[in-house]
Amino acid sequence: MSKRYNNVMEELVETLVTVQMLGPDFQVFCKCEKCRTDIIALSLNSLPNHYVTTEEGRQNVFERLNTKENLKWINKRIVSAIYLVGKYPNHEDQEK
Template structure:
């Protein structure tokens, strides 16, 4: 889940919709942390387990669901930046 969220946050923050939001490393990490706190955890101990979870979570439906949580986190961090 962490890998997916990190990738999506980086892509979203460089998009045109979020030009006015801070893109500093601290805000990016805050967005990632807040997003991960709202998503279910998927602990794995092997590469095979990591791939299985990644494939299960990397569907269009799940990515849309994850994106909604990330977008919410972007707005929260934008409104209450950690400075």
């Protein structure tokens, strides 16, 4: 069964985290899937949900969220999550 709703903020955060993890500033931190999902979850916990039920609604919300000011605000929360997960990784064998 497919979902009938979608959190646009989740889509946006997943994309931004992936881009940041590929960047040169991320070399200090673990890039494993566990850390990636912890960063996404922690970021989403500090951001508002934006659920939609249609593709038109998704496009409208995405356009509203995808502004320079909003992306800066969202990225601040992602960076905070990256540093917190980097300082306290939630696994024993940290892969760098």
